[in-house]
Amino acid sequence: xxxxxxxxxxxxxxxxxxxxxxxxxxxxxxxxxxxxxxxxxxxxxxxxxxxxxxxxxxxxxxxxxxxxxxxxxxxxxxxxxxxxxxxxxxxxxxxxxxxxxxxxxxxxxxxxxxxxxxxxxxxxxxxxxxx
Numbered sequence: 001x002x003x004x005x006x007x008x009x010x011x012x013x014x015x016x017x018x019x020x021x022x023x024x025x026x027x028x029x030x031x032x033x034x035x036x037x038x039x040x041x042x043x044x045x046x047x048x049x050x051x052x053x054x055x056x057x058x059x060x061x062x063x064x065x066x067x068x069x070x071x072x073x074x075x076x077x078x079x080x081x082x083x084x085x086x087x088x089x090x091x092x093x094x095x096x097x098x099x100x101x102x103x104x105x106x107x108x109x110x111x112x113x114x115x116x117x118x119x120x121x122x123x124x125x126x127x128x129x130x131x
Contacts, residue, residue, distance in 0.1 A: 024068070029061050030119065033112040040105075048103035055101025058111035065118040066093045072125040082128055086121045093118060 036054065046054070073086050096114055101107050 024061065024064055026119070029058070029115060032058070033115050036105075036108050036112040037116075046105055046108070051105055051108045052101060052103040055103070055108045055111050058108065058115055059097055059101050062093060062111060062115045062118055063097055065115065065122060066090060066097070069118055069121050069125065072122065072129065076125060076129060080128065082121075082124055086125065089117050089121050 032054065036058075069086065070090060073080075073083065073090070076082070093114055096110065101111055
C-alpha cells in the first residue's frame with residue numbers, strides 16, 4: 001500500500017502510515033484559511049515566498065482531509081444523499097492538488113477554499129454517521 005502523501009509538488013514519505021493516525025489540528029488551519037480569505041487592506045499583500053509556504057501547508061492539509069473524507073464516504077451507505085456532492089468535491093480536490101501551489105495570493109486563496117470545502121464535507125459525513 002502506498003503510504004506517501006502528496007503535498008503540492010512534494011511527496012511526504014510515511015512508510016509506517018503514521019499520518020493516518022495523527023489527528024489533524026483543525027483550528028489553526030481554519031484560522032489561517034479565514035485570514036487568507038479575509039479582505040485585504042491596500043498595501044498589505046503577502047510576499048510571494050509567504051504565499052508559496054502557506055500554499056504548501058494548505059495543500060498538505062487538504063490532502064490529508066481529503067483522505068479522511070474519502071474514508072468516511074466509503075464507510076457510509078452507498079446510496080447516501082451526501083455522496084454525489086462529496087464525490088464532486090473530492091474530484092475537484094484531486095485536480096487542484098495535482099498542481100503545485102503558486103507563489104500568489106490567488107493560489108493560496110484557492111487552496112484555502114478547498115480546505116474549507118473539504119471540512120464542510122467532512123462535517124456533513126460525520127454528522128450523518130453520528131445522527
